[in-house]
Amino acid sequence: MNSVTALVLANLAVALGATVQTATGLGFAMVAAPLLALISLQLVPGPMLLINLILSLLMLGTERSSINRSELSILFPTIAAGTLIAAAILTSISTELFGVVFALLILISVVASLFTKPISLSSANLAAGGFLAGLMGTISGLSGPPMAVLYQHEDLQKTRPTLAVVFSFSYASSLIALTVTGQFDAELALDGLKLLPGLLLGYLLATKYRGLVSQTTGRVMMLSIAAFGSFILLLKWL
Template identity: 35%
Template sequence: MSTGLLLAGLVVFAGSVVQGGVGFGLNLIAAPILALIDPELVPVPVLLIACAQAGLTVLRERRETHWPGVGWAMAGRLPGNLLGVLALASLPLAGFTIAVGLSVLACVALSLLTWQPAITRSSLVIAGAASGAFGTAASIGGPPMALLYQNSAGPRMRATLGAYFLFSSVSSVLTLTIAGQVTVRHLWAALVLLPFMGLGFLVSSPLRRFLDDGRIRYAVLAVAAGSALLLVARGVFG
């Protein structure tokens, strides 16, 4: 195994530990660093890894999945994807990235003060649309859904986000396959990185128990705030 792939594996391991405990964070942590190690690792291999991790999450805590929430969020995902594409085509990328980051930071700040988001059909569709737009244009699709479920129990949050990420990642992979963007090299890279994801998923079990002891909400807010700060820095410094 080359040094580059080993480093990529360690990055995937770290992202998998975070997502296994909190419910999101794999793409956030892995994608920017993998793009620096080898641009061909993004987006296809990391999406395939994300599919596998999301599937394992749903299996591990399948009884806790809020399936109606997944369905309504996916209903908002497609128009959100289109909004993201339009944003990329018509707005300066740096400015849009900063706006997304500041929006997430504002939601985190409101959550720490008074905001208690209610999980309704409307809020799920809006969160799904925001997730699709932010994920398509700025590679940060997790926070809108995670912030909506921040007051849910840890197992409910992880299982529901896992199911949502599974469907959205599979749809992205299928789209890329139809567009001819998936190659044997991508599949091989994902296969090499898969054991690192699996190990991170196993290691996340103790973290999961620690966070479920009244800490999951603050972990979600911390990861969301960290992702937003990274976006703002990316927009400012390029």
């Protein structure tokens, strides 16, 4: 990513995603992923996973007291399983097919977030959500949608710290898997670090004005941007 224009646009996309996720606990990848992919497929999933990991760690540092460890004990191993399978899949698909799969995953995520009824946080549902988070997170950088389906009707103040831990683990696992399979290296890591200004801008804005962004407003913003961006991306690669 050598173009100044591309770098500025990518940082704006990251700032928007970071604002939504810091305010609501979810949404960075669904907002930023399709926009970053339109700028350059090189920015997903690796560089975006790196910047999202940093954001999750920032969020974790402010709200540790409400972490639900019993849920984490189910989510962690299933996320790891999904991550391993996704890494194997990525080694066997072309760039063109990746672009199509990437866009379709986002659109499916939007539909699921809109029409899925509230579900209980049972062990089976947590395990399924964790597996899908690992699978989708490694392929597209989107660990959030399965977690959104699980937690979208739970209390925001209680779930945000747990989600920060889940995302930190998921993104770290995905980056390790991508590195081992040769799909993430120092050059891509540098591309991710170039997005730090946008990340910090979005994080600081949301931290300062968090009370002005309701969960409903953040959700509408997240799904609208995700649907539009992924639709344009799908047209680009079909």
